[in-house]
Structure formats: structure tokens, C-alpha cells
Amino acid sequence: MGGHPEGEGLIDIIMNSIVYVLKLADHTTYIGYTNNLVKRLESHNAGKTRSIKHKLPAKLVYYETFSNKTLGRKRELELKNNSSKKENLYKRIFTR
Secondary structure (H helix, E strand, O other), X not given: OOOOOOOOOHHHHHHOEEEEEEEEOOOOEXXXXXXXXXXXXXXXXXXOOOXXXXXXXXXXXXXXXXXXHHHHHHHHHHHHHOHHHXXXXXXXXXXX
């Protein structure tokens, strides 16, 4: 599991269970889950997600792929509900 948006493994971001992090125009972040990252990112940037449509554009900064939906959802909730897990991930993402 694990990944980056630099074009590696396009098939992974289309067909797997994916947890992703977006950086929004107001410099906040959004954590989400999908099974088609390309389509989901297009949907976000088309303003179809009410919670972030006023913060566009959204830029993909990180994603992790999982072999099944259960593991992906578990990781999404872990990041959303566990501040230390999210903080550790953000340190990896944003301090390069």
C-alpha cells in the first residue's frame, strides 16, 4: 500500500480501494475514500462535494491503495479520527 500522485500506477488509482488526501485552495486538507480516484478528483473539482466546493481547486497530494474496501475504509476513518496518525502522515507529505 502507499503511493504518490506523480503518475505511478494509473491502474491502481482507477480500480482499487483508495484513501487520498487533497490540498485545497485555502490550504486546508480533505481526506477521502474512493474506488476510482480519477473520477472522484474530477467530481471534487467540478464542485460536486458540498463540504469543499467553496475551497477549489483541489490538488491530489497523496494516496494509498488497498486490496479491499474494508481496509480502505478502516484507514480513512483512522486518519479522520486519530489526530496522531493524521499528523504523522502530514509530516511525511508536507515536509519533503
